[in-house]
Amino acid sequence: MRTGLNGYRVAILAGFGLLLLVLGLMVSNLLSQLRDLSAAAGDNTQWSIAQLDTEFANLDATLADKLAGGTVSQEELQLRIDIALSRLNIVNSGRAAVLFGQNAEAADLIAPLNTFATETIALSDKPGPLGLDDLRALRDMVKTVRPDVRNIALLGVSLGAEQSQQRRAGFAQQLTRTGGIAIALLVLMGGLMVLLDRLLRRAANRDAALLTSSKLLTSTVAASLDAIVTADDSGKIIGFNASAEDVFGWTRxxxxxxxxxxxxxxxxxxxxxxxxxxxxxxTGKPRVVDGGRVELAALRKSGEEFPVELNITSIEDDEGTKFIAYIRDISERKIDEQKLIDARDRAERTDRAKSQFLTVMSHEMRTPLNGILGVLDLLKTTKLTPQQERYAQIATASSEILLEHTNEALDITRIETGTLQLTPQAFDLPELVTSLVDVLEPLAREKQLGLTLQIEDAMRMGFVGDSNRVRQILTNLIGNAIKFTESGRIDLAVSGIHGPKLSSVKFAVTDTGAGIAPEHLEQVFEDFVALSHGEGRQTRGDGLGLSISRKIARQMGGDINLNSALGNGSTFTLTVPLERRDAIPDKDARPADTPPPTARPCKILVVEDNNINRKVLGDMLDGMGHDVQEAVDGADCLQKAGGTKFDIIFMDISMPVMDGIEATTRLRAEGGPNAHTQIVGLTAHGREEYREEAQRAGMNRFHTKPIRLDALHSIVADISAIAHAPLGAAAPTDALRDLCEALGPDKVNEIGERFFTELDAYTTQAHQGAFDDDPAALAEASHKVKGAAALLGLHALEAPLAELEQAARAGDLSDLTPRIKALDALAASERATFP
Amino acid sequence: MTHTHHSRILAGFLAVFASAATPVLAQDALALQITAAASASEPVELSLEALDALDQSTFTTTTIWTDGETRFSGVPLKALLAHLGAQGSTVEMVALNDYAVTMPIAELEDDAPIIATRMNGETMSVRDKGPYWVVFPYDSDPKYKTEVNYSRSIWQLNRVRVID
Known part of the structure; x- marks a missing residue:
């Protein structure tokens, strides 16, 4: 727009320049014409030349008169001669000379005239009056020269006419030129007029548009819901709309x-x-200006500060920069936002409280359940009437269901809070499913249902994965199938595909039950959903079970799918990716119904703050023939363990005064008689939360309460098999025994010597502070010694060494000295086990 | 008065002849006869010496009748008429050959034209446009280079008469 206007202005100025130039040209042209016209002397010259003939005629007449004896005086004659001569001069000088200058004819005519002049002057200047002869001679000369005089006069006229002709032609040419210029001028002026007209029209249109848009803008600003404030570059307010008055409380x-x-x-x-x-x-660099919406604070006239949303733009005009601020009072929005945030926080707090409550409730329920189940187990070992035995059986079954529900509630909480942890371990797949079917088979048999198992040959191998979770899911799926099938059978089919690294293992549980309608297929996986038949009887879904199972399966990277049709039974398929591993089946996976190995009598310390649980556990162990002592908390434990060496310590994790973690750490670190005792951690909090902490503290095993009699049998038997002989006698470990058998005692002693020398060097180095500033070196050395200990089956040394390595890798060398001291003590006692 | 009449009524050289026969040639040809007013009966005769005694004006100019620059000096016509107390609106100037021209007195300027008595410092003979030549300073202003002024540049001036 502006450049367009500038373009027009340039055009107009150029037009005017051109006009001036043309005008100048015209004026100069006209002036030169005027000069030519006014200064031309052609006619006068012609007149002068023509006069020559007249003067010669006069002279001739005077001479004739004189010769005829007239009264002409001598003076008059002389004057006539002089006048005629003076006329001849005219022809020879000035414009006349120029006129005749180049003309050959003129030269021929002028020559006799000049001769005449010379002769006449000679004659007339003779002293004395002119005689008759002189007069006659003069008359003859005049007569002779008169034709020439006449001719020169005529020539002058004709040359003059020619010159006039030329001048007229020039004049006409100049007139033409001037006329041309005048026409050009008119055209140019016409053009400029058109241009001006266009500009005027455009300006008028623009004015109208500007007026409209200005009106529009004014009404927009006035009606805006946002406050609009305009300010100049000194910050002075130059515009303030109605909304601004409302928002700020100032009037315009x-x-x-x-x-x-x-x-x-x-x-x-x-x-x-x-x-x-x-x-x-x-600098022109904006931060707030032109920077989009920002939230700031503003002040009302009343002095009250309130939050605003602000958008500032700037414009440049002739007077400088102007700022336009669009301001929205967002105080109400802020209040609402705060309310929402508060509500959300409250909801989150409530949710956390709910989870907390569930966790605590679960714990609080497990602790008495621990007591109930323990006592029931004990009760069943006493002499009971068949009726009493049936009651005890019912009480046990009910307690187990209650325990299962508690566990489910805990699982849900863990899944929701994202704290569910998987514990991968090596397991044997056929063993896992076989034991599972064995356990559930009696349940199926009760309902006259068949329970079959098919394992694809390719799947008969070891895997690594959370076998406990797999078992939990399958128990749930098969349990449901039994629960909701009235007749027929339940099949568990295990198949799978071996991928490059992982295997996708598929467990299909098929029943011959009522089936599930397509629209309910997904619903059964939702929390607390139980589908019911028309008669109100529950048929499928058991509240939390399926929902939890699917969530766990998904956390393992797998899923549970359902394929069913009403009347055609259902197939629940669990698919999980598992790492392949040909390993010996884990001891934990040992079938529950295998008879517990008999353990040698051991010296056992039970550390538990709950009186009932402590008593139940103590009675169970006592009933198994072990020597049991009890401690009420960690501090009590340390005191009792300070004087007596135990084979096994059952240690509750959560206790008042001193918890099990700290007690274990101190037992291990202080190097007392129980520095290497097998410690079994017990917790009611579920299976995972304290597992890592317990391992770090130095616990050898970890078990969730309630601990059942069968499980207790297994644990004690396992431990007594690898732990020291009763009453503290040193005994070689299994690995060492194997080594002795393979290599002979001498060779083993030699290897042992070398190991303990290496260990001594390591602890000496540590005592001398070689690792104080170098955790990496400590980690390396610990790892090496740990490997050697593992080879020799010195598990008591392996564990603290592993801890040292871990601490070093984490850069934690704070309690290095006590750890090394404990290691020294441990080494001394282990050394004694060598043959 | 009578001969004036003659000279104005009669055309052609015979008439000139007749008029010239009596008074012109009777007196000094080099003297300038001036009739300062239409009512005056007798003309005043001014000799070269008398003219020289008046205030002189000198300029150099080219003319269309001469070659190169020429220096003219003489008495401005206006000053001359003023000196003689001329009364009237038009002045008539007549040459020896009775060539006559008129000029409104109002158009006279202080220094243009002059009645030149000398050309390049020399008096002028009749043979050379003398004895008096009315000239304008043509070069000093283009306004003098007009046909009218050229026609008023009368040479061999003999008589000056104020008429009307």
Whole structure:
């Protein structure tokens, strides 16, 4: 727009320049014509030449008169001669000479005239009056020369006419040129007029458009819901709309002319505002200006500060920069936001409280359940009437169901809070499913249902995965199938595909039950959903079971799918990716119904703050023939363990005064008689939370309460098999025994010597501070010694060494000295086991 | 008065002849006869010496009748008429050959034209446009280079008469 206008202005100025130039040309042209016209002397020259003939005629007549004896005086004659001669001069000089200059004919005519002049002068200047002869001679000369005089006069006229002709032609040419210029001028003026007209029309249109848009803008600003404030580059307010009056409490009249700084910018922001404005005007770099929406605070006239959403733009005009601020009062929105945030926080707090409550409740329920189940187990070992035995059986079954529900509630909480942890371990797949079917088979048999198992040959191998979770899911699936099938059978089919690294293992549980309608297929996996038949009897879904199973399966990277049709039974398929491993089946996976190995009598310390549980556990162990002592907390444990060496310590994790973690750590670190005793951690909190912590503290095993009699049998038998002989006699480990058999005692002693020398060097180095500033070296050395200990089956040494390595890798060398001391003590006792 | 009449009514050289026969040639040809007012009966005769005694004006100019620059000096016509107390609106100037021209007195300027008595410092003979030549300073202003002024540049001036 502006450039267009400039273009027009240039065009118009150029037009005017051209006009001036043309005008100048015309004026100079006309002036030169005028000069030519006024200064031309052609006619006068011609007249002068023509007069020559007249004067010669006069002279001739005077001479004739004189010769005829007239009264002409001598003076008059002389005057006539002089006048005629003077005329001849005219022909020879000035414009006449120029006129004749190049003409050959003129030269021929002028020559006799000049001769005549010379002769006449000679004659007339003779002293004395002219005689008759002189007069006659003069008359003859005049007569002779008169034709020439006449001819020169005629020639002058004709040359003059020629010259006039040329001048007229030139004049005509000049007139033509001037006329051309005049036409060009008119055309140019016409063009400029058209241009001007166009510009005028355009300006008028633009004015109209501007007026419209200005009206539109005015009404927009006036009607805007946002406050609109305009300010100049000194911050002075020049515009303030109706909304601004509402928002800030200032009237337009009051605030116009004041600065933003002095009115609605909060005091604490005034410096920042001032600097920002100065910076923007100096550098043109905006921060708030043209920077989109920002949230700031503003001040009402009443002095109250409130939050605003602000958008500032700037425009440049002839008077400098102008700022336009669009301001929205967001105080209500902020209040609402805060309310929402509060509500959300409250909801989150409530949710956390719910989870917390569930966890605590689960714990609180498990502890008495521990007691109930323990006592029931004990009760069943006593002499009971068949009726009593049936009651005890029912009580046990009910308690087990209650325990299962508690566990489920805990699982849900863990899944929801994201704290569910998987514990991968090596297991044998056929063994896992076989034991599972063995356990559930009696349940199926009760309902006259068949339970079959098919394992694809390719799947008869070891895997690594959380076998406990797999078992939990399959128990749930098969349990449900038994529960909801009235007749027929249940099949468990295990198949799978071996991928490059992982195997996808598929467990399909098929029943011959009522089936599930397609629209309910997904519903059965939802929390607390149980589908019911028309008669109100529960048929499928057991609340949490399926939902939990699917969530766990998904956390393992697998899934549970359901394929079913009403009347055609259902197939629940669990698919999990498992790592292949040909390993010996884990001891934990030992079938529950295999008879527990008989353990040698051991010296056992039970550390438990709950009186009932402590008593039950103690009675169970006592009933198994072990020597049991009891401690009520960690501190009591340390005291009792300080004087007596135990084979096994059952240690509750959560206890008042001193918890099991700390007690274990101290037992291991202080190097007392029980520094290497097998410690079994017990917790009611579930299976995972304390497992890592317990391992770090130095516990050898970890078990969730309630601990059942069968499990207790297994644990004690396992431990007594690898632990020291009763009453503290040193006994070689299984691995060592194997080594002795393979290599002979001498060779083993030699290897042992070398190992203990190496261990001594390691602990000496540590005592001398070689590792104080080098955790990496410590980790390396610990790893090496640990490997050697593992080879020799020195598990008591292996564990603390592993801990040292772990601590070193974490950069934690704080309690190095006590750890090394404990290691030394341990080494001494282990050394004694060598043959 | 009578001969004036003659000279104005009669055309052709016979008439010139007749008029010239009596008074012109009777007196000094080099003297300038001036009739300062239409009512005056007798003309005043001014000799070269008398003219020289008046305030002189000198300029150099080219003319269309001469070659190169020429220096003219003489008495401005206006000053001359003023000196003689001329009354009237038009002045008539007549040459020896009775060539006559008129000029409104109002158009006279202080220094243009002059009645030149000398050309390049020399008096002028009749043979050379003398004895008096009315000239304008043509070069000093283009306004003098007009046909009218050329026609008023009368040479061999003999008589000056104020008429009307």
């Amino acid at each position: 009249q009051e605030i116009i002319g004041q600065t933003m700084e002095d009115t609605f910018i909060p005091h604490r922001m005034r410096d920042a505002h001032h600097n920002g404005m100065t910076r923007y005007l100096e």
